[in-house]
Amino acid sequence: MIEKVDVLIIGASAAGFTAALTARKYNKNASIMVLRKEEATPVPCGIPYIFGTLFDVKKNCMPDGVLIKNNVKILTKEAKAINRDKKTVTLADNTEIGYEKLILCTGSTPVKPPIPGIDLKNVFFAQKDTDYLNDVLTRLGKVKDVVIIGGGFIGVEFADEFRKRGLNVTIVELLPRCLQLVFDEEYCIMAEEKLRERGVHVITKTRAEEIVGKEEVEKVRLSSGEEIKADIVLIGIGVRANTILAQDAGLKIGEQRGIWVNEYMQTTDENIFAAGDCAEKFSFFTGKPTGLKLASIACREARIAGVNIFGLKRKNPGVIGSFSTIIGDLGLGAAGLVEKAAKENGFDVITGQAVGMDKHPSAMPECRELKIKLIFDRKSGVVLGGEIAGGTTTAELTNIVSLMIERKMTMDEIATFQYGTHPAFTCSPVGYPIANAAEDAIVKM
Amino acid sequence: MIEKVDVLIIGASAAGFTAALTARKYNKNASIMVLRKEEATPVPCGIPYIFGTLFDVKKNCMPDGVLIKNNVKILTKEAKAINRDKKTVTLADNTEIGYEKLILCTGSTPVKPPIPGIDLKNVFFAQKDTDYLNDVLTRLGKVKDVVIIGGGFIGVEFADEFRKRGLNVTIVELLPRCLQLVFDEEYCIMAEEKLRERGVHVITKTRAEEIVGKEEVEKVRLSSGEEIKADIVLIGIGVRANTILAQDAGLKIGEQRGIWVNEYMQTTDENIFAAGDCAEKFSFFTGKPTGLKLASIACREARIAGVNIFGLKRKNPGVIGSFSTIIGDLGLGAAGLVEKAAKENGFDVITGQAVGMDKHPSAMPECRELKIKLIFDRKSGVVLGGEIAGGTTTAELTNIVSLMIERKMTMDEIATFQYGTHPAFTCSPVGYPIANAAEDAIVKM
Numbered sequence: 001m002i003e004k005v006d007v008l009i010i011g012a013s014a015a016g017f018t019a020a021l022t023a024r025k026y027n028k029n030a031s032i033m034v035l036r037k038e039e040a041t042p043v044p045c046g047i048p049y050i051f052g053t054l055f056d057v058k059k060n061c062m063p064d065g066v067l068i069k070n071n072v073k074i075l076t077k078e079a080k081a082i083n084r085d086k087k088t089v090t091l092a093d094n095t096e097i098g099y100e101k102l103i104l105c106t107g108s109t110p111v112k113p114p115i116p117g118i119d120l121k122n123v124f125f126a127q128k129d130t131d132y133l134n135d136v137l138t139r140l141g142k143v144k145d146v147v148i149i150g151g152g153f154i155g156v157e158f159a160d161e162f163r164k165r166g167l168n169v170t171i172v173e174l175l176p177r178c179l180q181l182v183f184d185e186e187y188c189i190m191a192e193e194k195l196r197e198r199g200v201h202v203i204t205k206t207r208a209e210e211i212v213g214k215e216e217v218e219k220v221r222l223s224s225g226e227e228i229k230a231d232i233v234l235i236g237i238g239v240r241a242n243t244i245l246a247q248d249a250g251l252k253i254g255e256q257r258g259i260w261v262n263e264y265m266q267t268t269d270e271n272i273f274a275a276g277d278c279a280e281k282f283s284f285f286t287g288k289p290t291g292l293k294l295a296s297i298a299c300r301e302a303r304i305a306g307v308n309i310f311g312l313k314r315k316n317p318g319v320i321g322s323f324s325t326i327i328g329d330l331g332l333g334a335a336g337l338v339e340k341a342a343k344e345n346g347f348d349v350i351t352g353q354a355v356g357m358d359k360h361p362s363a364m365p366e367c368r369e370l371k372i373k374l375i376f377d378r379k380s381g382v383v384l385g386g387e388i389a390g391g392t393t394t395a396e397l398t399n400i401v402s403l404m405i406e407r408k409m410t411m412d413e414i415a416t417f418q419y420g421t422h423p424a425f426t427c428s429p430v431g432y433p434i435a436n437a438a439e440d441a442i443v444k445m
Numbered sequence: 446m447i448e449k450v451d452v453l454i455i456g457a458s459a460a461g462f463t464a465a466l467t468a469r470k471y472n473k474n475a476s477i478m479v480l481r482k483e484e485a486t487p488v489p490c491g492i493p494y495i496f497g498t499l500f501d502v503k504k505n506c507m508p509d510g511v512l513i514k515n516n517v518k519i520l521t522k523e524a525k526a527i528n529r530d531k532k533t534v535t536l537a538d539n540t541e542i543g544y545e546k547l548i549l550c551t552g553s554t555p556v557k558p559p560i561p562g563i564d565l566k567n568v569f570f571a572q573k574d575t576d577y578l579n580d581v582l583t584r585l586g587k588v589k590d591v592v593i594i595g596g597g598f599i600g601v602e603f604a605d606e607f608r609k610r611g612l613n614v615t616i617v618e619l620l621p622r623c624l625q626l627v628f629d630e631e632y633c634i635m636a637e638e639k640l641r642e643r644g645v646h647v648i649t650k651t652r653a654e655e656i657v658g659k660e661e662v663e664k665v666r667l668s669s670g671e672e673i674k675a676d677i678v679l680i681g682i683g684v685r686a687n688t689i690l691a692q693d694a695g696l697k698i699g700e701q702r703g704i705w706v707n708e709y710m711q712t713t714d715e716n717i718f719a720a721g722d723c724a725e726k727f728s729f730f731t732g733k734p735t736g737l738k739l740a741s742i743a744c745r746e747a748r749i750a751g752v753n754i755f756g757l758k759r760k761n762p763g764v765i766g767s768f769s770t771i772i773g774d775l776g777l778g779a780a781g782l783v784e785k786a787a788k789e790n791g792f793d794v795i796t797g798q799a800v801g802m803d804k805h806p807s808a809m810p811e812c813r814e815l816k817i818k819l820i821f822d823r824k825s826g827v828v829l830g831g832e833i834a835g836g837t838t839t840a841e842l843t844n845i846v847s848l849m850i851e852r853k854m855t856m857d858e859i860a861t862f863q864y865g866t867h868p869a870f871t872c873s874p875v876g877y878p879i880a881n882a883a884e885d886a887i888v889k890m
Contacts, residue, residue: 014873014874014875017875018874018875021875022884025884025887025888026888043805043806043868043873045805045866045867045868045874046805046806046809046868049809049868049869053809053810054806054808054809056808059806059808060806060808061806062875284863294865295866295873295874296863296864296865296866296874296877297863298874299874299875299877300861300863300864300874303860303861303880303884304861314857314861316861319863320863321863321865322863322864322865323865323867324865324867324870324871325867326867326869326870331869331870333865335865360488360490360491361488361491361499361504361505361506363499363501363504363505364491364494364498364499365498392837392838392870393837393838393840393841393870394870395838395865395866395867395870395871396838396841396842396844396845396870396871397841398865399841399845399864399865399871400841400844400845400848402862402863402864402865403845403848403849403852403862403863403864404848405863406862406863407848407852407854409852412759415748416745416748416749416759416761417847417848417851418729418741418742418745418764418765418766418767418847418848418850418851419741419745419767419844419847419848420739420741420766420767420768420769420778420780420840420843420844420847421490421740421741421840422490422768422769422770422771422840423488423490423491423494424494424771424776425769425771425776425837425838425839425840425841426769426840426841426844428459428488428740429459429463429490429740429741429743429744429745430459430462430463430466430507430744432741432744435748439467439470439748443470443471
């Protein structure tokens with residue numbers, strides 16, 4: 001054993017980073033080490049923005065300085081095995097690091113679908129790997145036509161960024177709508193309309209049957225028979241939890257293939273915790289396993305695990321899910337269960353809608369429309385979810401809705417909640433759409 | 446009696462407008478009338494923005510169309526008296542309107558301090574009167590030097606707008622700091638620094654002793670002896686509730702000089718409600734009368750009164766106060782009790798601070814710093830207030846804090862609340878400052 005630390009964290013992305021900083025906040029003296037595979041860790045949600053906004057992988061890396069300043073050791077080596085009895089982790093060079101408490105933040109890997117041609121050159125994924133992303137960035141400078149397989153958040157954000165470079169972009173989505181897993185249809189339609197307005201070619205209800213080419217991609221053949229010219233293919237159809245280390249160590253794996261954890265983020269070994277994409281998630285609404293994976297959830301889990309390693313204190317009530325994206329100038333956000341998800345989960349649903357402007361009066365510069373839909377449980381009147389389409393405040397408005405869900409607020413409480421307003425920053429107090437959407441639901445009851 | 450209506454509302458600003466719309470939502474058949482003095486009602490918070498952004502009073506008026514579409518009658522006449530026995534309101538022309546329920550939304554009037562020279566031409570107030578504001582706008586075209594007496598929100602916002610026109614602007618504030626009644630010192634300093642950076646001449650701890658001139662203003666003489674050249678003087682030292690109608694009708698007036706109301710927004714006459722600046726306010730924290738007046742509070746009270754006229758249903762737990770402003774590109778927001786207010790109210794206070802960026806990674810375009818301070822009650826760990834300095838999301842972040850106060854969240858609940866993040870819209874999930882400010886307070890305990 002080359003070293004023994006009090007807290008060993010495997011993985012230095014959103015969860016690992018936050019777990020280390022949280023542990024340090026709550027314990028000034030503990031020795032804390034982060035073990036990671038790569039020299040630098042890309043900011044996960046920022047990856048699409050490397051390609052049309054930042055143009056530099058280095059500008060999208062987690063700042064090591066913060067860890068160093070907080071006296072967290074960084075060791076850039078790959079972990080090969082966990083020896084639970086000895087409480088050590090074996091590295092790729094067969095040396096070992098001892099731990100008192102271990103936090104697994106091993107993240108996730110993009111799903112590689114079994115499409116013929118998937119291994120051709122110029123087929124890419126949103127890999128959290130700086131060398132890999134640098135390679136994509138370089139190749140993008142030499143291409144014209146891009147096909148994106150998958151119209152979820154990743155696909156949509158890459159499409160928008162590629163358009164900023166003037167590339168010809170086609171999204172191929174299997175489901176009837178882009179973003180269908182996270183929004184109700186009317187919001188998916190807004191997203192697709194904005195993508196088309198931005199010049200993205202959107203093809204839905206269609207399977208990518210084959211990626212065609214000799215060494216490099218030439219085209220993508222669709223289930224419709226159509227063939228789309230492609231110099232590059234980007235795959236964005238989801239991610240899978242990285243659980244091999246945990247599995248090999250005999251830790252329980254959950255139904256959604258994440259490392260099983262209890263509400264304290266503790267695995268089946270009381271000295272090993274897990275947080276982030278690698279950990280199993282449970283729904284705030286039903287307690288059932290859910291496939292939701294977000295950097296914000298990862299950090300929250302790490303805030304829980306990073307405290308509980310020193311004594312079980314924080315509980316995880318299950319994930320709500322609050323997220324947002326941007327297409328051109330259109331912000332889209334959702335929190336909790338959208339209408340169809342609430343219905344699928346057996347709720348008797350009533351919705352409320354409101355439209356406002358995001359500044360007031362509407363003659364204020366850069367004022368734009370703000371749409372909101374709130375989803376309620378008819379029986380209790382409690383809010384289950386919300387969807388927002390707006391401008392720069394979309395994400396924080398979505399966070400307000402997320403907080404309302406977390407606090408189990410009723411429509412009446414939401415209609416009279418104590419918001420503030422300002423001409424340059426918000427809708428008018430008369431038209432404030434979160435309150436008005438709740439009023440709309442109330443009068444429908 | 447020329448007409449009898451089910452619901453009569455006096456005043457058509459934020460509260461009157463919202464009371465009418467709320468009443469209509471909850472009762473499709475009731476006859477609802479809004480009585481107002483002026484043909485058009487300026488959007489109250491938008492008034493400063495007429496002068497450096499909108500350049501047109503008409504662009505800052507409440508939209509009558511919304512009332513008309515909702516079958517609310519508008520009568521442009523002044524109310525002279527309330528006859529509670531007969532349940533009528535006498536108009537200036539001595540005709541009468543009968544009511545079943547009456548909602549007083551008579552608003553407030555800028556305070557006119559007893560400074561010598563206050564009645565000179567070119568001394569102005571933020572009057573909610575279109576003709577008056579048009580006059581100010583016209584005169585502004587011909588002047589160069591402006592003195593603003595009062596460094597609160599109104600004064601600061603006017604100063605910033607006047608600078609956009611290139612005027613020489615001086616703020617004279619009696620207290621040691623601008624915005625001192627609503628922010629702690631470090632936030633006041635940020636505001637003053639930004640005002641100075643914008644070219645505003647800020648003079649504090651100084652009284653305006655006299656406004657000097659023959660017919661028109663020429664200069665303002667200060668308690669320091671200094672004299673400041675002035676073509677126009679704007680007074681922004683606060684507002685006073687308009688309560689004459691209520692007082693004359695024998696309704697109780699509160700300690701803070703507003704029309705006394707119970708938690709249902711009902712006055713001492715069960716058929717008469719009051720909402721907005723004219724109504725007495727009670728603190729969410731102490732239950733004691735408070736002088737806080739905001740359009741957002743007005744609208745919320747109107748949402749309560751507008752429902753309760755059909756049967757007492759909604760209760761007002763007292764005002765928290767959530768507000769924000771902008772100086773140049775700096776957003777400043779506060780909710781609840783700032784540190785000094787919490788201490789004055791007898792709380793044993795502990796604060797938490799955090800600094801982040803409002804986008805992530807920080808290389809994202811238009812990314813700027815976000816500072817937050819949360820104020821907690823040490824005994825219960827419950828949040829009492831918050832202050833924020835940031836960009837375009839300042840107001841909605843302040844609303845998140847306001848909601849946390851309303852739901853009596855503890856520091857631990859705030860540290861792990863379920864926020865979402867996006868590179869273009871928010872701080873990183875690791876650095877999300879509301880959660881981090883709570884963590885900062887926890888580790889200080």
